[in-house]
Amino acid sequence: AQSVTQLDSQVPVFEEAPVELRCNYSSSVSVYLFWYVQYPNQGLQLLLKYLSGSTLVKGINGFEAEFNKSQTSFHLRKPSVHISDTAEYFCAVSDTGGGNKLTFGTGTQLKVEL
Amino acid sequence: GAGVSQTPSNKVTEKGKYVELRCDPISGHTALYWYRQSLGQGPEFLIYFQGTGAADDSGLPNDRFFAVRPEGSVSTLKIQRTERGDSAVYLCASSLGAGSNTEAFFGQGTRLTVV
Numbered sequence: 001a002q003s004v005t006q007l008d009s010q011v012p013v014f015e016e017a018p019v020e021l022r023c024n025y026s027s028s029v030s031v032y033l034f035w036y037v038q039y040p041n042q043g044l045q046l047l048l049k050y051l052s053g054s055t056l057v058k059g060i061n062g063f064e065a066e067f068n069k070s071q072t073s074f075h076l077r078k079p080s081v082h083i084s085d086t087a088e089y090f091c092a093v094s095d096t097g098g099g100n101k102l103t104f105g106t107g108t109q110l111k112v113e114l
Numbered sequence: 115g116a117g118v119s120q121t122p123s124n125k126v127t128e129k130g131k132y133v134e135l136r137c138d139p140i141s142g143h144t145a146l147y148w149y150r151q152s153l154g155q156g157p158e159f160l161i162y163f164q165g166t167g168a169a170d171d172s173g174l175p176n177d178r179f180f181a182v183r184p185e186g187s188v189s190t191l192k193i194q195r196t197e198r199g200d201s202a203v204y205l206c207a208s209s210l211g212a213g214s215n216t217e218a219f220f221g222q223g224t225r226l227t228v229v
Contacts, residue, residue, distance in 0.1 A: 004156070006156075032215060036220075041222070042222060043117070043118070043205070043219075043220040043221050043222045043223065044157070044205070044207075044220040045220070046217050046218075049215075049217075051215050090156050090157070092156075100145060100147065100162070100209055100212055100213065100216060100218055101147070101159050101162060101170060101173075102147075102149075102157070102159065102218065103159070104149075104156030104157045104158070105156050106154070106155055106156050107155075107156050
């Protein structure tokens with residue numbers, strides 16, 4: 001079984017400032033890692049994913065995340081946020097053994113202010 | 115449309131009633147997933163189909179919940195004898211295959227309110 005912890009339920013940040021959204025996971029097996037974004041009144045959209053290879057993963061909208069196996073973390077970062085980045089962000093994991101069953105964290109609400 | 119479609123977008127029902135929630139996946143996607151998102155929580159896995167068969171239904175909370183996908187395309191999530199605790203947003207997703215490295219595309223969800 002896997003679990004995902006997103007310690008920050010809300011992160012306020014000013015426009016053009018950098019941001020980091022934290023994600024830690026726990027699993028007894030190898031996992032794939034994902035970040036999804038949910039804009040108001042929209043479905044979940046995949047931002048980026050780590051499957052294998054380079055631990056630094058780049059996604060859409062200028063976001064990137066780094067997989068750290070020793071710290072079991074997959075923090076999401078953006079060097080300069082925009083008002084349009086205001087949304088709920090979910091970290092998720094799935095078992096590499098098969099199936100696309102995702103285990104999600106509780107989400108982090110990113111609020112970008114002027 | 116090109117995305118995953120869920121109907122209705124909102125459903126209000128009385129405690130004890132039966133409800134059906136529908137999901138139209140992206141054409142050609144063989145895998146289909148149902149998740150439930152309660153207020154303030156992340157989505158929780160309910161069931162996933164590969165083709166017409168339920169490959170994993172370990173997330174269904176009890177026998178009041180049932181899902182079908184008779185022709186390998188549209189799926190219906192059925193909830194009997196609804197309870198107030200069933201109130202949540204029910205999300206459907208589909209992917210080309212069931213491998214963990216295939217991207218799952220989500221619908222906008224059905225918000226179920228049991229009064």
